[in-house]
Amino acid sequence: MGDSAIQFRNVSRHFGEVKAVDDVSLEIRNGEFFSMLGPSGSGKTTCLRMIAGFDRPTSGQIFLYGQDVSHLPPYERSVNTVFQDYALFPHMTVGENIAYGLMIKRVPKDQQKKQVDEMLELVQLGGFADRKPSQLSGGQRQRVALARALVNHPKVLLLDEPLGALDLKLRQQMQVELKSIQQRVGITFIFVTHDQEEALTMSDRIAVFSQGKIEQVGTPAEVYEHPSSTFVAGFVGTSNLVSGEVAGRITGSDARFSIRPEKIHLGSPGQSPDSDMFFADGKVRDVIYLGLYTRYLVELDGGGDLVVVEQNLKTTSMDVMKAKNQKVRLLWKKEHIRYVGG
Amino acid sequence: MPSKSSSLSGERASWGLKIGAIGAILFLHVPLLLIFLYAFTTEESAYTFPPPGLTFKWVPQALGTPAMQDALLLTLKVAVLATATALVLGTLASAAVYRFDFFGKEAISFMLVLPLALPGIVTGIAMRSAISLMKIPFSFWTIVIGHATFCVVVVYNNVLARFRRTSGSMMEASMDLGANSFQTFWHIVLPNISTALLAGAILAFSLSFDEVIVTTFTAGNQQTLPIWIFSQMLKPRNRPITNVTAMLVVLITALPILYAQRIAAGTADTEGGSK
Amino acid sequence: MLNRISTFFYLRPKLVLALLIIPPLLWFLVVYIGALFTMLINSFFYLDGFTGKVVQEFTLKTYAKLLDPTNIQIFGRTTLMAALVTIACIAIAFPLSYYMARFASPRMKTFLYLAVTLPLWSSYVVRVYSWKLILAQEGIVSWFARIIHLDWFLGWYLSLPVVGGTSLAISATGIFIVFVYIWLPYMILPIQTALERVPKSLIEASGDLGATPSQTFRTIILPLAFPGVVAGSIFTFSLTLGDFIVPQLFGTSSFYIGKAVLTYQGTSGNIPLAAAFTMGPIIIMIIYLLIARKLGAFDAL
Numbered sequence: 001m002g003d004s005a006i007q008f009r010n011v012s013r014h015f016g017e018v019k020a021v022d023d024v025s026l027e028i029r030n031g032e033f034f035s036m037l038g039p040s041g042s043g044k045t046t047c048l049r050m051i052a053g054f055d056r057p058t059s060g061q062i063f064l065y066g067q068d069v070s071h072l073p074p075y076e077r078s079v080n081t082v083f084q085d086y087a088l089f090p091h092m093t094v095g096e097n098i099a100y101g102l103m104i105k106r107v108p109k110d111q112q113k114k115q116v117d118e119m120l121e122l123v124q125l126g127g128f129a130d131r132k133p134s135q136l137s138g139g140q141r142q143r144v145a146l147a148r149a150l151v152n153h154p155k156v157l158l159l160d161e162p163l164g165a166l167d168l169k170l171r172q173q174m175q176v177e178l179k180s181i182q183q184r185v186g187i188t189f190i191f192v193t194h195d196q197e198e199a200l201t202m203s204d205r206i207a208v209f210s211q212g213k214i215e216q217v218g219t220p221a222e223v224y225e226h227p228s229s230t231f232v233a234g235f236v237g238t239s240n241l242v243s244g245e246v247a248g249r250i251t252g253s254d255a256r257f258s259i260r261p262e263k264i265h266l267g268s269p270g271q272s273p274d275s276d277m278f279f280a281d282g283k284v285r286d287v288i289y290l291g292l293y294t295r296y297l298v299e300l301d302g303g304g305d306l307v308v309v310e311q312n313l314k315t316t317s318m319d320v321m322k323a324k325n326q327k328v329r330l331l332w333k334k335e336h337i338r339y340v341g342g
Numbered sequence: 343m344p345s346k347s348s349s350l351s352g353e354r355a356s357w358g359l360k361i362g363a364i365g366a367i368l369f370l371h372v373p374l375l376l377i378f379l380y381a382f383t384t385e386e387s388a389y390t391f392p393p394p395g396l397t398f399k400w401v402p403q404a405l406g407t408p409a410m411q412d413a414l415l416l417t418l419k420v421a422v423l424a425t426a427t428a429l430v431l432g433t434l435a436s437a438a439v440y441r442f443d444f445f446g447k448e449a450i451s452f453m454l455v456l457p458l459a460l461p462g463i464v465t466g467i468a469m470r471s472a473i474s475l476m477k478i479p480f481s482f483w484t485i486v487i488g489h490a491t492f493c494v495v496v497v498y499n500n501v502l503a504r505f506r507r508t509s510g511s512m513m514e515a516s517m518d519l520g521a522n523s524f525q526t527f528w529h530i531v532l533p534n535i536s537t538a539l540l541a542g543a544i545l546a547f548s549l550s551f552d553e554v555i556v557t558t559f560t561a562g563n564q565q566t567l568p569i570w571i572f573s574q575m576l577k578p579r580n581r582p583i584t585n586v587t588a589m590l591v592v593l594i595t596a597l598p599i600l601y602a603q604r605i606a607a608g609t610a611d612t613e614g615g616s617k
Numbered sequence: 618m619l620n621r622i623s624t625f626f627y628l629r630p631k632l633v634l635a636l637l638i639i640p641p642l643l644w645f646l647v648v649y650i651g652a653l654f655t656m657l658i659n660s661f662f663y664l665d666g667f668t669g670k671v672v673q674e675f676t677l678k679t680y681a682k683l684l685d686p687t688n689i690q691i692f693g694r695t696t697l698m699a700a701l702v703t704i705a706c707i708a709i710a711f712p713l714s715y716y717m718a719r720f721a722s723p724r725m726k727t728f729l730y731l732a733v734t735l736p737l738w739s740s741y742v743v744r745v746y747s748w749k750l751i752l753a754q755e756g757i758v759s760w761f762a763r764i765i766h767l768d769w770f771l772g773w774y775l776s777l778p779v780v781g782g783t784s785l786a787i788s789a790t791g792i793f794i795v796f797v798y799i800w801l802p803y804m805i806l807p808i809q810t811a812l813e814r815v816p817k818s819l820i821e822a823s824g825d826l827g828a829t830p831s832q833t834f835r836t837i838i839l840p841l842a843f844p845g846v847v848a849g850s851i852f853t854f855s856l857t858l859g860d861f862i863v864p865q866l867f868g869t870s871s872f873y874i875g876k877a878v879l880t881y882q883g884t885s886g887n888i889p890l891a892a893a894f895t896m897g898p899i900i901i902m903i904i905y906l907l908i909a910r911k912l913g914a915f916d917a918l
Contacts, residue, residue: 073522074514104529149519365709370801435638441634442630463875472652545738568740572862575866588740588746
């Protein structure tokens with residue numbers, strides 16, 4: 001199958017009446033950082049588990065580099081997983097944890113030590129080999145889990161919401177580290193998360209899941225700027241959705257469209273729009289100052305409201321608060337709207 | 343759960359409460375201590391208090407009594423076999439209950455605890471009825487089977503509690519890293535439940551060693567140590583020997599229990615990440 | 618290779634479940650449930666007085682025997698003893714449980730917990746035996762009574778009917794004391810657990826709303842501790858009903874249920890009657906358990 005690392009062909013997973021995964025077809029390319037994004041219960045974790053082998057599809061097939069692995073147990077697949085709760089073995093040291101896969105394959109002891117040390121360097125935990133997991137912090141345990149998986153040189157690495165338990169700063173730091181490790185090691189990473197910002201930060205491509213189905217697959221830019229459905233538009237970044245009468249007044253047709261808040265400019269009433277822009281009049285109902293940017297909730301004259309976001313390049317908090325209850329004209333480029341279906 | 347050393351809102355225990363509590367503890371323990379005292383009395387056939395004198399001579403005499411030795415040997419053999427059986431059956435049952443959902447799952451836990459929950463004579467008479475109805479002769483094995491039956495739940499509870507405390511994804515992680523089910527069991531599962539197995543085994547052993555009610559009904563002519571002590575209690579002679587034996591029994595059953603509780607609880611603390 | 622065997626089972630979880638659950642299940646169904654069943658069957662047979670053999674046909678004669686006045690007396694005596702023992706256990710256990718649950722520091726609590734459970738595991742026979750030493754005529758209680766010049770009281774007490782006897786060691790009072798001693802830990806632990814579960818915030822709220830400590834105790838703590846009390850009473854009641862060791866060692870010639878059962882199945886070989894007798898405690902306990910469940914006792918276990 002050439003360049004394709006993982007292929008799902010019409011895969012479904014039913015639990016009695018519930019369709020956790022509903023006829024999913026997907027192709028993940030060799031060497032890419034691929035994210036599966038969606039809310040809880042959307043089927044993304046189930047798909048991951050089926051790639052790992054902890055779960056088997058009710059119907060359909062899963063291919064790993066061209067080989068049908070749908071019914072192979074996990075220990076027969078060259079796929080390794082980083083678990084959400086790290087799943088480190090408490091009765092073993094860090095070194096023994098990492099060496100576990102090698103030990104099972106009967107790699108000679110000196111080889112094991114060498115590879116373990118290499119891995120520890122890679123995840124910046126050099127010298128930690130003799131510690132026990134209970135002595136490590138959350139971030140450190142996560143890195144051990146990563147090292148333990150990578151040392152086996154799997155063809156594909158699966159990561160199940162690995163950063164969920166970390167605080168914000170640490171999470172952002174790990175996002176950068178993970179991405180750089182992936183590029184250095186060069187293998188395919190499949191990353192499950194419900195945090196759209198995380199997916200946008202790290203991925204080469206994203207698959208957005210909802211209710212057991214894939215809504216859209218694309219690069220971060222594609223998914224963000226050209227959402228193919230209202231779900232994607234709403235889930236990936238915030239978006240304004242306009243339809244019906246209100247849409248008609250703005251665009252001339254009542255087809256539903258979405259427009260990203262940062263694309264809208266807060267102008268003064270009566271300001272004349274360029275020919276390639278849409279406009280709408282209204283009053284600022286709410287101002288939320290968020291340091292880096294300010295979020296405005298604008299109530300449109302004809303009904304409905306839009307969220308507008310502007311960077312505080314020159315404005316301070318005092319300045320932006322003055323905008324409350326002011327009349328404004330919102331302007332944005334016509335090409336920035338995206339018509340969406342259901 | 344953290345708690346303050348005195349109760350909330352600065353309330354301190356009243357003196358009456360403290361006396362009541364201390365009294366209860368003393369009530370529980372003084373009789374046992376008296377046994378130890380009596381094991382060394384010089385007097386031969388009565389329970390005079392205070393003891394006229396103290397001596398060690400009864401200890402070797404007690405250890406040398408053939409009837410006592412036979413009873414002790416029998417009790418040990420029964421306890422070992424019953425514990426071994428309980429370990430196997432209890433671990434199998436707890437593994438099944440932990441990993442699978444099936445029809446009648448809650449009933450299993452209930453059924454396993456019945457032999458201990460129902461009064462001893464119920465279990466005793468039930469076994470007795472079965473033995474006589476099916477015309478099986480009383481033997482060593484009838485005793486073992488009876489003991490094994492009420493020991494299972496002790497192992498089951500311990501191992502199940504430990505299973506529930508281990509992270510389920512550990513077994514998946516092991517398989518993910520290339521180990522099949524057997525290797526996973528050996529390298530991951532067994533080390534993690536080993537102390538629970540040990541604690542369960544010690545508890546089962548103690549339970550079996552000490553048991554007298556069910557054994558009376560399933561034993562026929564043989565005497566386990568508790569039954570021997572019981573029969574001695576009705577005879578005025580050889581009291582000091584009985585006393586020494588009693589003291590030994592306390593030591594054999596109580597000390598391992600303390601140890602078992604410590605190891606079963608100790609691993610809980612370290613997993614809780616107290617540091 | 619092992620991998621193949623492992624995969625074989627991995628793909629067939631139901632088979633694994635069967636292999637795991639069948640041995641213990643089979644054992645219990647055959648050995649235990651089967652035994653209970655044969656006991657029930659046996660209770661419907663009867664012992665032919667002439668041949669001394671058990672006649673294996675269905676009859677209610679044996680159950681009818683339970684209604685003999687002596688047997689009714691046995692049931693009544695045992696049940697009364699069980700009730701008295703239960704009440705005494707509650708009275709002695711409560712202060713200790715209360716202290717453990719509410720005033721003990723964590724270290725003290727662990728120590729007390731061990732102190733309470735240790736007797737439980739230290740050989741029932743030996744603990745019973747220790748009271749033989751204590752209550753004997755020449756034992757420590759008499760010695761103590763003599764010291765404080767109350768031996769005349771002891772003598773008078775022992776001459777009373779029903780509660781007295783030849784010595785404390787052979788009397789209903791003796792039986793009573795030993796039962797309370799033996800089952801006490803079974804009462805302490807559930808009460809302590811129930812009391813521990815009373816959230817401190819409730820007590821604080823009560824005080825905050827103006828209740829005095831004793832009012833709080835009566836209206837908040839006691840009702841919430843009640844399920845624990847009931848749970849403990851299940852043990853004390855049930856264990857007393859079935860015990861034959863203590864009445865045998867400390868009793869006068871009057872029979873208790875346990876003793877009756879033992880005698881019937883032993884020398885007289887009257888298993889049907891023994892079985893029928895045993896049904897008595899079972900039924901009493903089932904009723905007791907149903908009431909207890911209504912009162913919420915099972916949450917405190």
